[in-house]
Amino acid sequence: MDKFHLFTRRPEDLAEPKGDGQFFFKSLDDFETETIHFQEIFNFIGTGNPSLGREHLVDLGKASLRWDFEISKMLKRGQARRYYSMSSGIAAPAYENKSENIYRDIKLELERRHQEESMAISDIRVYGFADSSGKFFPGSLVGDLSLALASRSVFETDTEDVVRDYCGGEELVLLLTALRNNEESKGISELYSLSPVSKNQLLETLMGAGLLAISVSASGPAPISGRKLEYVPAKTENCVGYSPRRSSLEVVLSALEVKV
Numbered sequence: 204m205d206k207f208h209l210f211t212r213r214p215e216d217l218a219e220p221k222g223d224g225q226f227f228f229k230s231l232d233d234f235e236t237e238t239i240h241f242q243e244i245f246n247f248i249g250t251g252n253p254s255l256g257r258e259h260l261v262d263l264g265k266a267s268l269r270w271d272f273e274i275s276k277m278l279k280r281g282q283a284r285r286y287y288s289m290s291s292g293i294a295a296p297a298y299e300n301k302s303e304n305i306y307r308d309i310k311l312e313l314e315r316r317h318q319e320e321s322m323a324i325s326d327i328r329v330y331g332f333a334d335s336s337g338k339f340f341p342g343s344l345v346g347d348l349s350l351a352l353a354s355r356s357v358f359e360t361d362t363e364d365v366v367r368d369y370c371g372g373e374e375l376v377l378l379l380t381a382l383r384n385n386e387e388s389k390g391i392s393e394l395y396s397l398s399p400v401s402k403n404q405l406l407e408t409l410m411g412a413g414l415l416a417i418s419v420s421a422s423g424p425a426p427i428s429g430r431k432l433e434y435v436p437a438k439t440e441n442c443v444g445y446s447p448r449r450s451s452l453e454v455v456l457s458a459l460e461v462k463v
Contacts, residue, residue, distance in 0.1 A: 292330035
């Protein structure tokens, strides 16, 4: 039976693990002194809330580079066989020449590190993630929709339409399974749905079901990830065997736990 060791900053905040001795919660500070040999390591260190300020992002960058270095050391000394690192679509070539973005610079640096290594490292670019098991942060489209639906308040938006690609836990499991089934897989893979969704399509679906009222203004606040009219995978970094089953619209509706 596989055993899962979850290293986190605050293991005491997590619920008691289920699985009859299959899951172990540990402090992230203990990771670099861990002596267990791992088949695979999954690195989910990220911003959590991308609206946090520059100082937080700088600290995140230092932490990301530190733990990535520790994982790479494990691979080199044979203490781990494969490494999966969560990256971001913001690191894709289409967004490299945009204005200064600390978060993008962090992800680009990690991807460059991994490409220079000859080890079994897979970077997974995530463009949009929405899942009912996770948190939604104010300032993001799905986060603001979740708040409006929960409070039954009017959703305020602007006239600018945007296109996004959202995936959830189901798509992530499918991609990780495909990567794990391919012993030779390494490099960059993109997490994507069957089809992206526009803001207007999403709003029209919710309004048509009588679940949402909106107020439209000529201009609104800039999204926390910056203004990008279209933020979707190019699907040039595909993983053999990965085949998503849901559209972005289906992913978001499931994440918001609404039926239309």
